[in-house]
Amino acid sequence: MSIISSFLKEMEKESITTRKMLSIVPEDKFDWQPHPKSMTVRQLATHIAEMPTFASLAVTTDELDFNVQPYQPVQINNKEELLQYFETTLADSKAHLAAANERILPETWTMRAGDNIYAQLSKEEAIRMSFSQIVHHRAQLGVFLRLLDVPIPGSYGPSADGM
Incomplete structure (x- = not known):
């Protein structure tokens, strides 16, 4: 199996689990946050929904410079918009990955803000990092939802709520 086929x-x-988590986000808690330093539920869920975009960026660009392209999150107003946004970024990412040539995977990809470099890694590693970020933020969302007494679906087996 090729690397890109494996990624796809x-x-x-992973999209199945992500979809399950995003579908249970309570709209009436979109602006809730567990701590002042934490994202709101809306910000975190939106970030999860946009994360497939980073796999697209890895195969279509050599860098993301926030000084050139300032981060502008999409405004999500309800669960339907959240799920649609995820489906859009997922489809875009799959299409870009499927069209990519594996020869580019060892090339360097950089995430920066001007001279401040956050990450400099191979395009293959950048794709892997985007997947890890989705899982990481999905777990954060699970903690947020647990604190709100929302039953959590299983990810890689049953959850405490599904047993």
């Missing part, structure tokens, strides 16, 4: 398979498998 993993992306599809």
Whole structure:
């Protein structure tokens, strides 16, 4: 199996769990946050929904410079918009990955803000990092939802709520 085929398979498998988590976000708690330093539920869920975009960026660009392209999150107003946004970024990412040539994967990809470099890694590593970020933020969302007494679906097996 090629690396890109493996990425596409993993992306599809992980999208099932991501979709389950995003679908249970309570709209009446969109602006809740567990701590002043934490994102709100809306910000965190939106970030999860946009994360597939980073796999697209890894295969279509050599860098993301926030000084050139300032971060502008999409405004999500309800769960329907959240899920649609995720489906859009997921489809875009799958299309870009499927069209990519594996020869580019060892090339360097950089995330920066001007001279401040946050990450400099191979395009393959950048794709892997985007997948890890989705899982990481999905787990954060699970903690947020647990604190709100929202039953959590299983990810890689049953959850405490599903047993």
